[in-house]
């Protein structure tokens with residue numbers, strides 16, 4: 001059987017899987033005001049395919065034009081309300097930071113803070129990161145990929161919904177530059193172990209901390225999600241893998 005490939009010759013990550021927890025995406029009045037005022041500037045508006053978090057697979061964009069400059073590229077997957085995205089983007093002002101977040105109210109919160117703090121090196125795509133990495137981000141273009149506290153899907157019957165699989169690692173490997181770094185964190189030990197197993201087995205990645213976990217990345221502010229894990233007595237796991 002012939003395997004369908006995407007336009008860059010990659011095997012697509014499984015389609016039709018919902019990787020994220022679906023919640024009511026209704027924005028409150030403040031969020032609506034922030035969206036109306038700031039989305040033109042900070043949101044990269046993408047054409048949709050089937051759903052409101054999808055991206056038309058034929059879409060192409062010049063990210064240097066989107067950011068108005070050529071600069072190293074950092075991509076964050078699932079920034080939530082941006083509590084680590086925004087301080088870290090400010091600390092990496094030399095880089096263009098592109099974030100994929102499915103939940104529109106969270107994007108609106110990000111926009112309000114970007115505007116309040118006049119941060120201009122961030123753009124947000126309100127879409128599934130799988131489709132974003134496939135369509136919006138060019139191959140071998142990313143210097144750093146960040147994925148902090150992804151939805152853990154802790155019931156074992158839901159593990160197949162976890163974002164990090166070997167196919168997703170293939171996709172991440174395809175967008176990272178050689179030498180680019182993928183930083184991850186989670187407070188769920190079994191997800192951390194599964195992430196590490198996938199990345200150790202992947203010939204596109206080498207651990208920056210062979211044989212162990214990465215130390216906590218000092219630069220990463222503690223978000224609500226990390227705090228919740230600590231309060232519940234869970235250990236926080238950091239991982240850091242370099243693209244060969």
Ligand SMILES: C[S@@+](CC[C@H](N)C(=O)[O-])C[C@H]1O[C@@H](n2cnc3c(N)ncnc32)[C@H](O)[C@@H]1O
Nearest residue numbers: 020078079080100101102103128129148149223
């Ligand atoms: C548990 S929260 C963590 C938020 C943030 N990284 C932090 O540490 O505070 C996970 C976030 O990822 C988003 N998300 C989950 N799957 C996603 C996907 N496939 N593409 C884009 N965003 C996703 C969710 O909507 C949610 O905001």
